[in-house]
Amino acid sequence: MGFWKIALVSLLLGNNSVLSQNNRLFYDYDNNGNRISRTNNIESKDHRIMITASVDIPYLEYDVAVDVNNHTLDTLLAVGSTPYFFDIAANGASNFSIPLSLPVGNGGIGPNLEIVYNSYSGDGVLGTGINLSCLSSITRSNEESRFNELYSWNKYYLDGIPLIAKWVDGKTVYYKENNDYSLITRDDYKRYFVLTTQDGMKYYYGDYKGTRAYQLSNADQTTIISWYLACQEDPYGNYILYNYQQDIENADIWLKSIEYTLNDSCNYTQTNRIDFLYNRVKDVPTGFLNGFRVKRDKILKEIFVFAGSEQVRIYKMKYIKDEKDIYPKLNNIQEFGKNNVAYNPIIIGWGKHQGEKCLQKYAFEHRPTDVIQGDFNGDGIEDFLTIDKQYIMRPPEYMDSINIVLEVQTIDKKGNREKIWTTTIYDQNYSFTVIPGDFNGDGLLDLAMLTKDDTHFIIMKAYLNEEGKLGYKTTTRLGGVASPVLVGHFEGNRKDQLLIGNKCYSFDDELVKYTSLEIKGTLPNNGSYAVIDVDGDKYDDIIVYDKKKKEVVAYAINSYGSIFELTHFSFNEGEINDLKFGYFNNDRYADIFFYCKSGEQYKQLIYYYNGKEFIKGEITESHPNLSFLVADFNNDGISELMSCYYTIDQDKEARATIVSYPGCHFTNNIYDIDVTDLFLSPDISPGTTRLDDVYSYKGKSYVYPIKHDLFAGDFTGDGRADVLAISQSRVTGPGVITRFRDVKYSLVTFDEQCSSDVVIDIIDGNAGRRSIEYNSHVQSRVSKNPLIKGLYTHWNKQYSLIRNVNYVLTSDLHKDIHIGKKSYSYTTPFYRKDKGNFVGFEKQIITDSLLNTITVNTYNVLGSPCILYLAKSEYRVGHEIVSSTNYGAELHNLSGSYYLRHTSVFETDLDKQCEKVEQYTYDEIDNIIISDVSYQGFARVNNMPEKRILTNYQYVRPDNLLYKKKPSKITTVYTRDGANSITQTKRYAYTPQGKISLESFNSYFRFLSVRLNRLKNKLLANYLRNRGNDLATVRNSAFCVAILSNNSFICKYNIFFRKYELSVAIL
Known part of the structure; x- marks a missing residue:
């Protein structure tokens, strides 16, 4: 019934209770993909409506920097402003973009042309950190291969993204590591690459249509280093050409012009064009790109925009430079419209070079025998491991037994010390040895310890506990001890290897299992050893100074375990007092510094490696009693030498301004620092009866240090090396000197906070000013090699320092008011496990001082390549969370490439007193097939949603199978508690080129409530x-x-x- x-x-x-309405939209295109009409048919029971709608390049001349604090607008210029867009990225970088005003292209296709800045970027065609958005290239990879092994050159990067090669239908194809379902192939003659997107757009890289869009080696003028974007073409044959010029001598390439509104199937009345005018930069150093010497000295000076033959826009750039800059900095961008009507320019202000030296001193309570520096906890900041060998009060037969106290400690700029790990190893002998190394590539320093029996190395794995604290656990033992014992990056992967005698040990991720490679060949056993990448191939090599032969030999170890000689030379300049290794010039090769004595004369010199042999540099006279530190003290990526004076001059008062005890200065005269008080013992004036242990300095008496050491490393995380001084002297009593030691630890930091390579001010043509401040929060750890391998090595910097935005102030200079004030802070950096590259932060906290709000964005990483995604966002007023959003995500592994897809979104809104839940289901090629969105109020007593939107998607592939699947039918059902559901159906048909040819709507909804x-x-x-x-x-x-x-x-x-x-x- x-x-x-x-x-x-x-x-x-x-049909009276249901409104049935059908919308049908018809699209018509010409042969070139231009839409010429749209017809909208609205059909209902009562009526029908139809609507129809139709090389010789001059050198750059630098300008005087605009004073941003006193800049005023020119009221005589045209009203208007060149727009720009600014934001802070999740990784703490500042970004801005200036879109250029361009004529519309045929079929809607035109160049994506913007002037773009990123504070993490390297030098671009518009100076430091600034580039053109359209510059895209495929570059050979040398990340995991030696330079001269051509078989490894099948690895490529597209704008820094690794390309994954696959064998499909008898040929090699490539996908991006972060897969977006674009396909990359090569033509039969390998002149260019073709990237095809899901929508059928084609991007050609290389020598296509005579664009000369490739970068040639200057060594043989035939080997291609990089392939640049040459052409962009839509499915209708409309295309854009990017034309380049080349400088074969310097292996340089630059964009000359862009032409668009082109189609080979027809002739248009006009072709739009963009021309680029360059200047040259003097004294640009040579860099290296994939082992090839490259010198890029072109800087973009003007941009001309044409609509047909009519010039419609000009953009002019002005640059500044100071005596320390390597590359120009963009200071002024001015736009000119038709008839050269000028607008007020955008002014860009840059940071300063030099601040002040900061001297922090503090004493520690224990007395270490040895100190080893390194980043033990993987936070990118240098730590130090102290080894305190404590004798035990025992009978004479046990006098050789000692206890070993190991401590890993950190220092901050304010002098705060933190002990992050400690342990005691009992009943050892004095030969106890600790060798640190990242043996599993996780960014933490593990330990190899040679203990009492002198026959085994104990391996201890470093780990971080749930609270992020450093810990160690014993995992395995290595039998057999031989000389030398070295740690290095010999295999070129992310892990360190342990070389013991003629065996090279590699470990698994847990340091439980290991493999040993028998080294074929021998190293001298009477020499001094150093591990460093000599030839720039990202594999560590070994340099040996043979004292007997007075010969320096550089060795490499190949993948088969064979030792082979790279080069050697004899050193006959005198008796060597100090020997240091570093990268003292702007190339990829290691260099050797010598401090020696010949007769009564002291001298110093550097041998530079050029890829084949070491070449002796200039010899300079020096002073006696010097020692040297090598580190990057000014964050320019090149090693600096700091000389240290280890003499006690009784006439110190008279020479304090010149020498000081012990003193240090940089050989490039950046600093001359008096660090005398770092090594002074407590004042024991008026002295003791044992004058041989006491000296006088500035009228006071001090005890001679019995041991003093200086260590150079970035202990404070600001990107530049600090100096850690450790001085030990006898503890003094009343008139006597005891046998106990007083240990003094001091730290010298160079607190310049150099920000000369980042933008700190932007003033637009409407008198709006944006000021940016940065902090040095974390290091990037992009490479174990401390060298920046020259300019243009990569589009992104490889500096060790990551300089994050911590404050942005927005002002209106007309009204002299602040209209925005935000501060930024960050926690826990993420790194790629396989390469060590910085990825981002776990949290970004944004505080808006004007609105009194806080936004906390929490991020997470997925998969081996560490794909970063937003996991949670909270919006707070005061300390109350007003709304929060949680995101669920997963990685679809596509045989080495990855696709990130969001699976769920959960939102809570206190203002609206409701929750929103989104859930997504995907097919095998990552198309969304089900979208389920539901809403529920906080007052609900059950879990049934008040409102729900359920959408199902069906797909069809257009006639041309190169295009991705397109939605053919989208059915959405709207339901609400207490009401009947509403169903909406959309259907689509497509042209063979993938554009919509038919779009239809059909909706059903009920007037009456369920109760009625x-x-x-x-x-x-x-x-x-x-x-x-x-x-x-x-x-x-x-x-x-x-x-x-x-x-x-x-x-x-x-x-x-x-x-x-x-x-x-x-x-």
């Missing part, structure tokens, strides 16, 4: 029963007509029946 009633009511209602609909059914059923079930009579009755057409009548009728308490069945 119930079923019969429902069927009968539906028959009676017909149920009441209507009961009233009609009862009325029908009382009338003898005569359908014709019921359908034409006034009561039925009123029920079907007037909701208010139903309500009134219901009240009438309730008032007079008629039949319950009716109600």
Whole structure:
């Protein structure tokens, strides 16, 4: 009976209770993909509506920097401003972009041309950190291969993204590591690459249509280093050409012009064009790109924009430079419209070079025997491991036994010391040795310890506990001890290897299992050893100074375990007092510094490696009693030498301004620092009876240090090396000197916070100013090699320092008010496990001082390549969380390439008192097939959603199978508590080129609420029963007509029946 009633009511209602409407949109295109019309048909029961709608390059002359603090607008210039967009990235970088005003291209295809800045970027064609957005290239990879092994050159990068090669249908194809389903192939003659996107756009890289978009080696003038974007073409044949010029001598390439509104199937009346005018930069040093010497000295000076033959825009750039800059900095961008009408320029202000030296001193309570520096906990900041060998009070037969106290400690700029790990190893002998190395490539320094028996190395794995604290655990033992014992990056992967004698050990990730490679060949056993990448191939090599032969030999170890000689030379300049290794010039090769004595004369010189042999540099006279530190003290990526004076001059007062005890200065005269007080013992004036242990300095008496050491490393994380001084002297008593030691630890930091390579001010043509401050939060750890291998090695910097934005102030200079004030802080850096590259931070905290709000963005990483994604975002007012959003994500592994897809989104909004849940389901090629969005208020007593939007997607592939799947049907069902559902269906058809040719809509929704609909059914059923079930009579009755057409009548009728308490069945 119930079923019969429902069927009968539906028959009676017909189409009156449901609005049925169909929208059909027809699109027409010409042969070149230009849409020429759109027809919209709206069909309903009552009406139909139809709507139809139709080389000789001059040198650069530098300008005087604009004073951003006193800059005013030129009121005589045209009203208007060149727009720019600014934001802070999740990794703490500052970004801005200036879109250029360009004529529209045919079929909507035109160049994506912007002037772009990123504070992490290297030098570009518009100076430090600034480039053109359209410069894209495929470059050979040398990340994991030696330079001269051509088989490894099948590895490529597209704008820094690794390309994954696969064998498909008898040929090699490439995908991006972060796969977006674009396909990269090569032509049969390997002149160019073709990248095809899901939408059928084609991007050609290399020598296509005579663009000369490739970078040649200057060594043989035939080997291609990089392939640049040459052409961009849509499915209709409309294309953009990027034309280049080349400087073969310097292996340089630069963009000359861009032409668009081109199509080979027809001739357009005009071709739009963009021309680029360059200057040259003097004294640009040579860099290296994939082992080839490259010198890029072109700087973009002007941009001309043409619509056909008419010039419609000019952009002019002005640059500045100071005596320490290697590369120009863009200071002024001015736009000119038609007839050279000028607008007020965008002014860009840069940071300063030099601040002040900061001297921090603090003493530690223990007395270490040895100190080893290194980044033990993987935070990118130098730590130090102290080894304290403590003698045990025992009978004479056990006098050789000692206890070993190991401590890993950190220092900050304020002098705060933190002990991050400690342990005691009992009953050892004095030959106890610790060798650190990152043996599993996780960024933490593991330990290899030679203990009492002198026959085994114990391997201890470093780990971080749940609180992020450093810990160690013993994992395995290595039998056999031989000389030399060296740690290096010999295999070129992310892990260190341990070389013991003629065996090279490699470990698994847990340091439990290991493999040993028998080294073929021998190293001298009477020499001094150093491990450093000599030839720049990112494999560590070994330099040996043979004292007997007075010969320096550089060795490499190949993948088969064979030792072979790179080069050697004899050193006959005198007796060597100090020997240091570093990268003292702007190339990829290691150099050797010598400090020696010949007769009574001291001298110093550097041997520079050129890829084949070491070449002796200039010899300079020096002073006696010097020692040297090598590190990057000014964050320019090149090693600096700091000389240290280890003499005690009794006439110190007279020479304090020149020498000081012990003193240090840089050979390039950046600093001359008096660090005398770092090594002074406590004042023991007026002295003791043992004058041989006491000296006088500035009228006071001090004890001679019995041991003093200087260490150079970035202990404070600001990107430049600090100096850690450790001085030990006898503890003094009343008039005597005891046998106990007083240990003094001091740190000299160079607190310049050099920001000369980042933008700190932007002033636009509307007198809006944006000021940016940075801090040095974390190091990048992009490479174990401390060298920056020259300019243009990569588009992104390889500096050790990551300089993050910590404050942005936005002002209106007209009104002299602040309109934005935000501060930024960050926690826990993420790195790629396989390469060590910095990826981003776990949290970015944004505080808006004007709005009194805090936004916390939490990020997570997925997979081996560490794909970063937003995991949670919280919006706070004060300390209350107003709203929060949690994101779920997963990686689809596509045989080495990855696609990141969001699987869920959960939002909580306190203002609206509701929750929103989004869930997504994907097919095998990452198309969304189900989207489920539901809303629920906080006051709900059950878990049923109040509102839900469920969408199902069906796909079709256009005729041309190169294009991705397109949605053919999208069905969306809207449901709400207390109401009937609404269903909307959209259907699409496509042209062979993948554009929409037909778009149709169909929607169904009900006027009546569920309660009214149920009441209507009961009233009609009862009325029908009382009338003898005569359908014709019921359908034409006034009561039925009123029920079907007037909701208010139903309500009134219901009240009438309730008032007079008629039949319950009716109600």
